[in-house]
Amino acid sequence: MAGRLAGKVVIITGAANGQGRAAAELFAAEGARLVLSDLDRPRLEEAAERARTVGAEVTVHLGDLTREDVNRELVNAAVKRYGRLDVMYNNAGRGRFAPIHEAALEDWHFTLENELTIVFLGCKYALGVMLKSGSGSIINTASVSGLYGVVGHGVHAATKAGVIGLTRQIAVEYGPKGIRANALAPSRVDFGEGTRSQVHATGLDEYPLGRYATPLDCVRAALFLASDESSFITGQTLIVDGGRSAR
Numbered sequence: 001m002a003g004r005l006a007g008k009v010v011i012i013t014g015a016a017n018g019q020g021r022a023a024a025e026l027f028a029a030e031g032a033r034l035v036l037s038d039l040d041r042p043r044l045e046e047a048a049e050r051a052r053t054v055g056a057e058v059t060v061h062l063g064d065l066t067r068e069d070v071n072r073e074l075v076n077a078a079v080k081r082y083g084r085l086d087v088m089y090n091n092a093g094r095g096r097f098a099p100i101h102e103a104a105l106e107d108w109h110f111t112l113e114n115e116l117t118i119v120f121l122g123c124k125y126a127l128g129v130m131l132k133s134g135s136g137s138i139i140n141t142a143s144v145s146g147l148y149g150v151v152g153h154g155v156h157a158a159t160k161a162g163v164i165g166l167t168r169q170i171a172v173e174y175g176p177k178g179i180r181a182n183a184l185a186p187s188r189v190d191f192g193e194g195t196r197s198q199v200h201a202t203g204l205d206e207y208p209l210g211r212y213a214t215p216l217d218c219v220r221a222a223l224f225l226a227s228d229e230s231s232f233i234t235g236q237t238l239i240v241d242g243g244r245s246a247r
């Protein structure tokens with residue numbers, strides 16, 4: 001298939017819902033060969049079917065990505081089906097948004113596991129394969145709350161700052177091996193009615209562009225980082241916040 005990702009083998013984590021689901025559709029249309037992973041089986045199967053309708057090759061992988069063996073299996077699934085891995089899009093995540101003085105230690109551990117450990121493990125196993133081919137692009141979804149304070153984001157801010165630090169470190173250590181790593185930092189994403197996102201609302205007047213991000217806004221930025229169009233960009237955090245951080 002032709003397109004901006006023609007022939008590239010891409011893993012998208014958290015592909016059952018939200019941004020990951022939008023990425024599956026967009027990347028499929030751009031010619032990627034996909035491995036879609038999540039723990040939400042019915043929604044994941046649906047996302048895979050949608051990606052197949054545009055002619056993409058799609059493998060589905062189910063599991064809890066906070067587990068090391070599940071990440072190993074995921075990367076092995078890509079190599080088994082396609083023989084390589086070009087792009088690792090570590091998008092999956094779920095956090096708890098209690099104010100810090102009210103957050104239980106269990107909330108801290110849960111958020112750390114599901115937002116930072118999950119990215120570390122995805123990177124670890126992707127790097128193992130990318131080192132063999134001497135190329136690859138890693139995209140780690142952070143958040144603007146990893147860059148500036150957002151009222152109510154609590155421990156989530158610490159984990160997303162960790163994602164950004166980890167991404168920079170990978171860029172520096174693995175750039176000489178041909179591997180790029182960049183972070184994506186969306187502000188609040190608006191999924192429309194009936195969605196699962198529980199992100200704390202921020203006044204629209206804080207956004208120069210006058211609206212929240214859509215999933216497509218975020219995954220178009222991810223598409224750029226996945227493609228060779230960003231071939232000299234690594235270690236960066238691409239902010240998708242409608243200009244909020246420019247104020």
Ligand SMILES: NC(=O)c1ccc[n+]([C@@H]2O[C@H](COP(=O)([O-])OP(=O)(O)OC[C@H]3O[C@@H](n4cnc5c(N)ncnc54)[C@H](O)[C@@H]3O)[C@@H](O)[C@H]2O)c1
Nearest residue numbers: 014016017018019038039064065092093143186188189199
């Ligand atoms: N929604 C927002 O406003 C917003 C803003 C900034 C950053 N983000 C980040 O964007 C990323 C995507 O989130 P989203 O907004 O699309 O939310 P979402 O809840 O719609 O999708 C997240 C997906 O990740 C999956 N997932 C979560 N934990 C998992 C685990 N342990 N193993 C396997 N799959 C798991 C979920 O099942 C879900 O399908 C996350 O990293 C999130 O922190 C979201």
